[in-house]
Each structure stands twice: as C-alpha cells, then as structure tokens.
Amino acid sequence: MYVAVKGGERAIGNAHAWLDEARRGDPALPELSVEQVEQQLGLAVDRVMAEGSCYDRGLAALAVKQARGDLIEAAFLLRAYRTTLARFGSSEPVETGAMRIQRRISATYKDLPGGQVLGPTFDYTHRLLDFALAAEREAVPPAPEAPADPAPMPRVTELLAREGLMRRDATDDAEPPDLTRDPPSFPVPRAAWLQALARGDEGFLLGLGYSTQRGYGNSHPFAGEIRMGEVTVEFTPPELGFAIELGEVVLTECQMVNQFAGSKSEPPQFTRGYGLVFGHGERKAMAMALVDRGLRSAELGEPTDAPAQSQEFVLYHCDNVEATGFVEHLKLPHYVDFQSELEKVRALRREAGR
Amino acid sequence: MGSAEPSTAERRHWMGVLARASLGEIAARLEQAPPLPTHTRLRGPEAGLVMVRGRQGGDGSRFNLGEMTVTRCSVRLADGTLGHAYVAGRDLRQAELAALLDACLQRPELRDALLAGVIAPLAARQAEAAALVARKAAATKVEFFTMANMRS
Numbered sequence: 001m002y003v004a005v006k007g008g009e010r011a012i013g014n015a016h017a018w019l020d021e022a023r024r025g026d027p028a029l030p031e032l033s034v035e036q037v038e039q040q041l042g043l044a045v046d047r048v049m050a051e052g053s054c055y056d057r058g059l060a061a062l063a064v065k066q067a068r069g070d071l072i073e074a075a076f077l078l079r080a081y082r083t084t085l086a087r088f089g090s091s092e093p094v095e096t097g098a099m100r101i102q103r104r105i106s107a108t109y110k111d112l113p114g115g116q117v118l119g120p121t122f123d124y125t126h127r128l129l130d131f132a133l134a135a136e137r138e139a140v141p142p143a144p145e146a147p148a149d150p151a152p153m154p155r156v157t158e159l160l161a162r163e164g165l166m167r168r169d170a171t172d173d174a175e176p177p178d179l180t181r182d183p184p185s186f187p188v189p190r191a192a193w194l195q196a197l198a199r200g201d202e203g204f205l206l207g208l209g210y211s212t213q214r215g216y217g218n219s220h221p222f223a224g225e226i227r228m229g230e231v232t233v234e235f236t237p238p239e240l241g242f243a244i245e246l247g248e249v250v251l252t253e254c255q256m257v258n259q260f261a262g263s264k265s266e267p268p269q270f271t272r273g274y275g276l277v278f279g280h281g282e283r284k285a286m287a288m289a290l291v292d293r294g295l296r297s298a299e300l301g302e303p304t305d306a307p308a309q310s311q312e313f314v315l316y317h318c319d320n321v322e323a324t325g326f327v328e329h330l331k332l333p334h335y336v337d338f339q340s341e342l343e344k345v346r347a348l349r350r351e352a353g354r
Numbered sequence: 355m356g357s358a359e360p361s362t363a364e365r366r367h368w369m370g371v372l373a374r375a376s377l378g379e380i381a382a383r384l385e386q387a388p389p390l391p392t393h394t395r396l397r398g399p400e401a402g403l404v405m406v407r408g409r410q411g412g413d414g415s416r417f418n419l420g421e422m423t424v425t426r427c428s429v430r431l432a433d434g435t436l437g438h439a440y441v442a443g444r445d446l447r448q449a450e451l452a453a454l455l456d457a458c459l460q461r462p463e464l465r466d467a468l469l470a471g472v473i474a475p476l477a478a479r480q481a482e483a484a485a486l487v488a489r490k491a492a493a494t495k496v497e498f499f500t501m502a503n504m505r506s
Contacts, residue, residue, distance in 0.1 A: 055406065055422035056443065082403060088424060088440070090405040093416045100484055102491050110498060118494040146495070148488035155412055169414030176407070176417045190410055191417035198408075198419050229491075230484075232370075233422065235404050237440055242362050245370030246404065246424055247442030253412060274411045278420055 023068050037061040046250070046279025047071055051320060052078025053180075053199035055249050055278050072201070072320045079321050092234040092243055096253045096276070097155055099229040103282075106156050107223040108257060114153030119228060120280075156225040157255045157272050167260065167271045186312055193295050193315060198277055200318030202284040208308045208318075209290030217294045217306030221273065224257035228280050252277050254285035258293050263301050271300060291318075358462050368459050368473045372452035373441040375476045380451050383472040388464070391431050393454050399427035399439075399446040425449040431457050 024031065038045055038061035048060040052075040060078055067073035103119025106112050118124075120143075160166035176191035177184075184192055197205060212219050230248040237244065254275035262268035273293025275285035294308030307313050317323060372380065384390070403421040410417055426440045427449040437457025439449045455472065458464045 050420070053420040054403070055420060058444070059423065082421060085423070086400075086402040087421070088402045088404050088426060090418070091407050091422075093407045093409045094419070096408070096412050100487060102487060103494075116496040117491050118496065119491060143490045144493040145486070145489035146493040148485065148492045149495075157411065158413070169411035171413070172415050174415060176415070178405070178418050180418075191415060194408070194410060194417040195419070230487075233404070233406055233442070235424070235440055237426075237438060239428070240438060242366065244366055244440060245373055246422070246440055247373045249406065249422060249442075251408075251419075255412065272411050276408045276412075276419060 023066075032065060034058065034061045034065055037064050043280060044069070044071060044074075046281055047202060047284070048074040048078055050278040050281050050284060051075035051199055051201060052082070053278075054078050054082045072324055076321050076324065088237075089235065091246070092236065094231045094233060094249075094251065096227070096231055096251065097152075097158075099153075099227055099231050099251070099253070100248075101153055101227060102229040102250075103280075104153055104225065104227040104229075105223075106225045108156060108225075109159075112156060112159070114149070114151055153227070155227075155255065157257070160224075160257070160270055165269050166257075167266070167269050169272070169274075184311075184315055186315075187298070188311060188315065190292075190296070190299075193311060194274065194276070194292065196315045196318060197275070197288045197291055200288070201320035201323070202281070202287065204318050204320065204323075205287040205291055206283060208294070208314065209287035212290050212294045212306065212308045217297065217303075217309045219258045219273070219290070219293050221256040221258050221290060221293065223286065224255040224272065226252070226254045226282055226285065228252040228282065250279055252279065252281045252285040254282070254289040256286070256289035256293055260300060271296065360460055360465070365456070365460070367477075368469070369439065369452070369456055371473050371477045371480065372439065372448075372455055374480050375448075377445050377448040377451065379476060379479070380448065380455070380472070383475055384451075387471040388467055390454055390458055393429040393431055393437070393457065395427070395450070396430050396436070397426070397428040399425055399449040399453075401425045401444045401446065404440075427453040429453045429457055431461070433461075435460050 038057050041064060044064050045057055045060045048063055048071055049055050049057065051071070052060060052063065059081060060074065063074035063077040064071065066077060101114070101117055103121060104114065104117045106116065157166050161168060177189065179192060179195050211217070213221070228250065230250055232248055233246045234243040235246050236242060256273035256275070257270050258273060260269055260271040271293065273289040273296070275288030275292065277284045277288065291308050291314060294306065295311060295314060297304050297309045304310065402424055404424045405421050406419045407416045408419040409415065422442060423444050424440055424442055425444055425446055425448070426438070429437045429450065431437070435457045437453040437455070437460070439452035439456055441449050441452055455468065459468050459473070
C-alpha cells in the first residue's frame, strides 16, 4: 500500500536536471546525434524496436539516446509513445520466403538452394578488442560485391515438408489474438505466445532457450535456417480495397528443426520452433524458436514440466517492460507497509522474550 | 499509356515507390516536373500504427508480430480526384506529397509526365539500392571446397 506523500518536488526537479547533465556527459565532447545512434548503434536500435514492439528506427534511436543506452528503459519509452498513436489496421502477413536476403545460413544442409550467405556477421571474428576503432579512422572501404544470384531461396523447412518429413504448421484464417488489446486467458493459442515472444526480453528468452538445451524440456534442436533481410509490408486500406506497399522492414527469422517421435496418428518426423523478430536480432530469433518449440510440447503430447514448456511461466515473465514495472515498483515509498511489519516483528520478539 | 483509368497494378506500383522514397527524393524529382495542381486535405497527414503480421513457421496461420509507424494522408484535387497515401514512418510532408501525386497520377493528362519524371527515376534508384545489397550479400556466399578440387 502506498500513501500519498507530499514534498520532494525540488529534489525531483534537481535530480532530473542532473540526469540531463549526466546524459550529455563531458560538454567538451561533441553531442551524439540521433542519426549517429541509428546508424552506428544499429543493433541496439533493432533490439529496442523488437522489445518496444514498434518498428521505427528514428524513434528507437531517440529512445536509446534519452535512456542513456539503457535498452529496457528505451523499450519502455517506445511502448509509451506507441500508446499515443491510433492504429490504422493490420498488415497482410509478411512473406519471409520472398525476403531480400542479407544473411541466410543453415546448420542442417551444406549445399542448399541459394547457398549459405554470411552477411554482416560477428561470426568468425576473433572477439579481440579492435583498438583501431578507438582511433581516428580513414573512411571505411565499401564491402566487396559479387554478381547476385537471382535464384529463389526456399526455406529449409519447406524442403523437408516436400518430402513429408516436416510436420506442417496449421493454416487457418482465424483472426489472431492481440495481447496488446486482450490479456491472455490460458491456455492461449500459438499465435498469442509468438506475439509475446517477439516482443519479449532477449536475455530472458536466451536463458529459457538455453535451459531447453540443457535438459529442462530437452528438444534436440538444429538451426535449420536463419535468415535476415528486408521484407515488404503490405496493407489494405478500406478506402482503396486493394493491398498497397507501405515500405520494407528488416526481420530476422529462425527455423529450429526438432525431432518428433511421432504419435498414434502421426509418423516420426521433424517439427519446428519458430522465431521472427524486428531488425537484425539473431540471438533473439534463435532463443524465441527454442522457446516456441518448448511451448509446443503440449500440442505434441510431450511432457510439460519444464519452465520453457509452461505458457503461464513464459508469457507472464518474458516481457521486460511488465517485469521492470513490478520489480522497480519496490523502490516506491512503502513506508506504511513497512511500519506495520516493523510493529509485528517487535511484538513477536517481545512475546518470545517473555 | 494515357488511358483514363489506371489499373490497380499501376496504382499499386506508384504508391509503393512513393512510400519508399524520402521527402527529399520526391521533392527533388518534382523540381523538374510540371507544377502540380492545388489540392485540399481531406484527412491528415497523420501518423499512426499498423500491426505487422507474420505467419507461424513462416507459412502457417497469422500472428501479430508488432507494430510499425505509418503516416497516411488523403487529398482531393479541384476536379474531385481523390489521392491516398500510406507510407512507413512519420514524415507528414512525404505522406501528403505521396497522396497528392497519387491523385495527379490518376489524371490522364498528368500521368505520363509524372511517371517518367518522378516515379520511374525513384523506382530505378530503389531497385539499384536493393541490387547493391544483393551484390554485397552474394560476395559473402560460402563456396565450399570438396576434397577433390582441393587437390587439383
């Protein structure tokens, strides 16, 4: 219980003034522009768009700057901003099969149609600090080019599905639930948890995904495919009656391939865990795919006793804006609550000492 | 060319090109185009959101992935032609120009000049930007060696 407390306005005002000064840092150094954040801290911007659940690079970069690089605070700022905007509607489903590939790798097939495309990756770097970046640098030369292969890049899961070895995901025309409008009522359909995971905290999902690999809901995953690039978003305005293109968004998609022993009605085959996130967020997409597969255990008749297999555990705890709200509310004044606890402990001690 | 009513495919094309073009790029092309007629704002320009949807597993049922910012605008020309725009982002002036151009492009007497002077060059620039990304991606494609050709 909180009690309204008056006073503190001057302290709060001064604290915020100091925050502003601290954010600016040493005034002898040039101020960071939002454009610089957007361009040069692009993966921080991507993470804030994903967890803020709002694709807008400029807004996410502003949020990163305002939050002094605290990405959860930045996601919170973006979520708060989005509530000020009206929603015009929902897009057509994005066609990730037609993605303009910047990166596409498979850990299950060496030679797959379209090939392995590494893209701008940290993989195979030595993880040694590069002190050249700390010094003034000459212009960075443009990346090498090679003739582009116009051949399509089918999804790995599609190759397996054509052979009948990959369980097809359900396809229906049902209007998907929207967690931003309707709170979940358990059990929820897969569409609801995919939305929650797509906006969930990367660190939390990484830990949960890792737990499935370590035996808490063991699922023997292979990274069937990871792809990153631009997809076109189409929207059908009611006044036009046909779909138009709004522009492109960068997405990262991960298909985890898992063995499935089969059941009375289905032969042994592979199943998939699916990850799809805004921006270039490979770790998040992979973790999401692991947790998605964990949450599918009930549908596949597997045990459901691990944390990553519990819908309520995952959905109630993966959102960092919700989690931070409840954890951080502990620092608000609880003076009266604590006073009553103090009285109780003193009374108990008096009784025990008698 | 020059038929009274544009096809849906034509209109979709120019609306998509205008949605991807920045305000500066559109304005630069318009400097060389004939002046546009005056227009009345019917709605907006206003920024809002569109919920982006994906498919479960990439090809299954739909789910809500997250929202994106979108700006829309609707305008009317003096002759009653309506123009609409829905563009990614929050640039109000880009959306208004896109809506105005959508209206003008529906006018047979303006269409060819605007297609040639504005839409085609913007589309070419967008295609080249996409092709550049594709060429950089192609340069990072792994060429596996087999034991046979490593020896040869």
